[in-house]
Amino acid sequence: MKATVATDASAAWSRVAAFASAVDASLGKWLLETYRVGLTEYRALAHLEDAPDNELRVNDLAQRVGLNQSSATRLVSRLYAKGLTRRDVCPDDARGVYAVITEQGATLVHEVRGPYEDRVRELLGGAAAHFPQVDAVQLGRDVTDVGALISPA
Template identity: 70%
Template sequence: MTRGAGVTTAWATVAAFAYAVDASLDSWLGDNYRVGLTEFRALVVLHQEPDKELRVNDLAQRVSLNPSSATRLVSRLEAKGLARRDLCPDDRRGVYVVITEQGQALTREVREPYEGRIRELLGEAPTHFRHLDARQLRDALSEIQTLIGS
């Protein structure tokens, strides 16, 4: 990709890189902590909430899932003992997902190694993602940055 090749090409390059990084993180989390990337992201979101809970629909939005996928995510977290469902006291139709102590402990345990793994993947991108051209990625990110900055 040459400089100014177009926002469509730039975005496709960034998206391909993000997908590759996410796939690598998902595999690494599964191998080392028996949790998937979306599960971990949900736990981080819940862990950061003051009450350690969110409505399932709000969690879905925060981790970019549709409601059906969010329901399956919460079921997986429950099965692993990392979260539980709770009914809203004011609206019995509102369902919350609450991170458990076990979920909080896992989040604390994984956070630093996870951030280190991200730094490694980004810092050594040409080694980890040989199918992606680091120069093209830099150009694409630069092009995207000019759009965000305007």
């Protein structure tokens, strides 16, 4: 019985992860076409906009957007080159680097946030239409099953 539960959990997770990847790909394409910003770039800017003092250590930003340290450093460099962030050194630890959202970055987040939320709702609410390869009923069960496996810390 335990092997079946593990197999069912892994199959459910695989379907949820594949759907999440498809949604992310669609969101990324839409963001690039509409706002000329990538999905990870937008998510990083949104995290910075929501953070106290509009800044995060690059390590913390990396964790929030699901990147490793070097990828997050490259991301912050791209955002800096676009004028959307600036770097700041931690006053307590000169090795610590902060990414700080600029006024231009904050303006972009404010412009994108509402339409982005609408697009997410559209994609999730119309999953069968947007992603015909997905069995929406099965996916709903999979999300419930995966959610049941997640225990609060």
